[in-house]
Amino acid sequence: MRKLSMQQWIGVAAMVMSLGLSTTGAVQADPVKQKVRRGYVLRTCDQYSAEVLRHKAKEYQKLIDAAATEHHVDANLIKAIITAETCFRPGAVSHKGASGLMQLMPATAERFGATDDSITHNVHAGTRYLRWLLDRYEGNIPYAVAAYNSGEGTVDKYGLEVPYRETQRYLVQVLNAYQKLDGEVKFKFTAGSISPVERTLTSASTPRLKKVIEKRLLPSCMSASRKLHRATSHRDRKGKRTFYYKVKKNDSLDRIMRRTGISTNAIKRFNDMRSSLIRPGQRLKVAECRL
Numbered sequence: 001m002r003k004l005s006m007q008q009w010i011g012v013a014a015m016v017m018s019l020g021l022s023t024t025g026a027v028q029a030d031p032v033k034q035k036v037r038r039g040y041v042l043r044t045c046d047q048y049s050a051e052v053l054r055h056k057a058k059e060y061q062k063l064i065d066a067a068a069t070e071h072h073v074d075a076n077l078i079k080a081i082i083t084a085e086t087c088f089r090p091g092a093v094s095h096k097g098a099s100g101l102m103q104l105m106p107a108t109a110e111r112f113g114a115t116d117d118s119i120t121h122n123v124h125a126g127t128r129y130l131r132w133l134l135d136r137y138e139g140n141i142p143y144a145v146a147a148y149n150s151g152e153g154t155v156d157k158y159g160l161e162v163p164y165r166e167t168q169r170y171l172v173q174v175l176n177a178y179q180k181l182d183g184e185v186k187f188k189f190t191a192g193s194i195s196p197v198e199r200t201l202t203s204a205s206t207p208r209l210k211k212v213i214e215k216r217l218l219p220s221c222m223s224a225s226r227k228l229h230r231a232t233s234h235r236d237r238k239g240k241r242t243f244y245y246k247v248k249k250n251d252s253l254d255r256i257m258r259r260t261g262i263s264t265n266a267i268k269r270f271n272d273m274r275s276s277l278i279r280p281g282q283r284l285k286v287a288e289c290r291l
Contacts, residue, residue: 044169045087046080046177053079053181056088060101063120067127069225072261072287073134077141078102078127080178081148084170090119102126135266139288145174221289228287231259236291243287249280262286 048056057064057079064082068075085103086092093099097106100122104114112132114125130144136152137143147155150167162168221241232243245256253264253276264276270285278284 044173045083046173046180050180050183053083053177057082060088060119060123063123067124068223070124070261071127071131072223072225072228073127073131074182074220074223076181077178078123078130079181080174081126081130081145083177084173090122100126104129131263135263135269138269141178142171142175146171221291224287224289225261227259227261231256232286239291241289241291242285243289245284245286247278247280247282247284251278251280252276253278256284256286260286 045053045056060082064075064078067073068078082088082101086101088101090101092101092103094103098104099117100109101119102122102125104112104122104126108129109122109125112125112128114121130148133144133147133152134141137147137155142160143155146160146162146167149170150162150164154162154164154167160171224241224243228243232245234241234243236242243260245260247256253267256262256267256278257264267273267284267286268276270287
């Protein structure tokens, strides 16, 4: 067999990349032409352009939008999770047994309402889980993303310093895809990780920095549901919208949750409540979003 010279091997590699293929096999060819600088090989799905990611998501866009609206999660964040989990391959199954677009373990899928293996149930259960994590970490997106990968117990213990390389890589991939899809730089990266500036802000304890963090991590008001708008009044201030619910006679937190779509845990956190006791006429803060 004739041996190829180094120049010929380079030519073959360039041809492979020009066809949109990865020599690693990690990323499949895409029908949308992907511009890649010479000598660069895509290794993870988040490295695709925003145009390609949107094309990959197009088939599931209505489903993702419906889940985003119902569970009050930014649709771009859902797509970013799917980007890192499966690159929009619904038939993907991990070696640990996680399956579907959002790669849910059977116990997690059941816990968050999936009663079958359909794409619809997978996306809704995954989004419901993501909403639960966002509520747990008071809207902190990096914490919720890290917990989606490694579990809330690990993040409760280590914060963003989770000692697993897989989680650190996953966090960067999701946040990279998220800001590409959103069209706004939300996070800074240094040497493949979240930059020290972002980490300092995330763990800051001063009231001023906490306000900066909260504003940057709030979901867009575009994702606020009609149900929430109908049941509440709102106030806009400094780029942030705050929703308020006025307690009526015979109301309970469960009833307010059904009317607004906001979890009882989130309502308690917004109002520093230690119990579920409420009184008629009381004004409760139930949600915030970024204008």
